[in-house]
Amino acid sequence: MAERMSLHRNGNYPLHLGLIAAVLLLLFSATGVRSSQVLVPRRVDAVLGKDVTLGCRVQVESNLSLTQSSWERKLGGSTLTVAVFNPQFGISVAREFQQRLAFLSPSARDATISLRHVGLSDAGVYVCKVATFPLGNAQASLTLHVMVEPKVFVSAGAGPLLDGGNDTLVATCTAERARPPAQVVWESGLSGRSEVRVEEEPNGTTTTQVRYTWQPDRHAQGHALTCVVTHPALQKDFRIPYLINVQAAPDIVLEGYHGNWFVGQENAQLQCRAEANPPPRHFTWTR
Numbered sequence: 001m002a003e004r005m006s007l008h009r010n011g012n013y014p015l016h017l018g019l020i021a022a023v024l025l026l027l028f029s030a031t032g033v034r035s036s037q038v039l040v041p042r043r044v045d046a047v048l049g050k051d052v053t054l055g056c057r058v059q060v061e062s063n064l065s066l067t068q069s070s071w072e073r074k075l076g077g078s079t080l081t082v083a084v085f086n087p088q089f090g091i092s093v094a095r096e097f098q099q100r101l102a103f104l105s106p107s108a109r110d111a112t113i114s115l116r117h118v119g120l121s122d123a124g125v126y127v128c129k130v131a132t133f134p135l136g137n138a139q140a141s142l143t144l145h146v147m148v149e150p151k152v153f154v155s156a157g158a159g160p161l162l163d164g165g166n167d168t169l170v171a172t173c174t175a176e177r178a179r180p181p182a183q184v185v186w187e188s189g190l191s192g193r194s195e196v197r198v199e200e201e202p203n204g205t206t207t208t209q210v211r212y213t214w215q216p217d218r219h220a221q222g223h224a225l226t227c228v229v230t231h232p233a234l235q236k237d238f239r240i241p242y243l244i245n246v247q248a249a250p251d252i253v254l255e256g257y258h259g260n261w262f263v264g265q266e267n268a269q270l271q272c273r274a275e276a277n278p279p280p281r282h283f284t285w286t287r
């Protein structure tokens with residue numbers, strides 16, 4: 001009410017100021033943060049299977065009295081009363097929510113509820129409604145979004161990484177059934193490339209797979225790639241290292257002869273060193 005009156009007074013101000021005020025007022029009311037004496041957040045994000053709090057603060061002037069506060073849920077075109085708090089008669093919760101819903105500290109100023117074990121079907125619009133005497137009703141609505149944490153795993157490519165070989169799938173990082181979709185990247189100092197595949201499920205969850213392919217090079221032996229998964233339902237990013245193992249044919253070095261052997265020399269030695277992965281097991285000398 002107060003805001004509407006101040007807008008009218010803006011009629012004397014230059015046009016652009018009036019416009020700014022109108023835009024601000026639009027933003028303010030469009031966010032739904034404040035509707036008369038009922039204050040709720042515009043949006044609440046819950047995580048599947050966890051608990052969530054739907055806040056509703058009531059600002060009642062001292063000359064008004066609260067007769068009742070309640071929560072309703074919009075479902076398609078219809079409305080379901082989810083819970084009612086009446087200072088005189090007590091609390092009533094709809095049968096569908098009886099096991100999971102509670103008022104946190106019901107009073108004339110607070111109609112906050114908590115919902116346990118949030119499911120995908122709990123997502124939607126909820127309205128906190130307050131009836132006061134003598135001014136009548138006020139309400140504000142919020143949208144509950146339900147996020148789903150991804151299941152994250154890394155799997156190795158089908159074949160071995162062979163030194164000098166063609167482009168080969170090194171590993172795939174998967175963030176399974178997330179809502180909203182997870183962000184998945186491979187961190188690597190190598191010159192491979194990432195390829196993203198996204199698959200949406202009918203229930204709104206998304207599986208994201210990132211394949212990392214690379215031309216194997218023995219010099220990268222022991223190098224680690226890291227898959228990083230970011231998701232709003234996660235407290236911190238998943239970081240999964242993947243150690244590169246390049247199979248390499250032996251690199252052979254023969255040592256000990258410098259063109260200076262002579263007849264009758266003792267302790268003449270030749271050394272054969274071979275670097276390979278896996279390490280060589282059999283050495284054969286031929287002449």
Ligand SMILES: *[C@@H]1O[C@H](CO)[C@@H](O)[C@H](O)[C@H]1NC(C)=O
Pocket residue numbers: 061063064134135
């Ligand atoms: C309540 O009191 C405020 C001032 O404290 C006054 O402006 C308002 O008109 C009163 N409302 C009613 C319904 O009496």
Ligand SMILES: *[C@@H]1O[C@H](CO)[C@@H](O)[C@H](O)[C@H]1NC(C)=O
Pocket residue numbers: 166167
């Ligand atoms: C290497 O792989 C690419 C595709 O990944 C293919 O087009 C190319 O023919 C391959 N080269 C060899 C030598 O196998």
Ligand SMILES: *[C@@H]1O[C@H](CO)[C@@H](O)[C@H](O)[C@H]1NC(C)=O
Pocket residue numbers: 048120148177201202203205
């Ligand atoms: C979403 O659907 C997929 C299959 O389409 C199912 O495996 C998954 O469990 C569902 N997720 C939830 C949270 O219901």
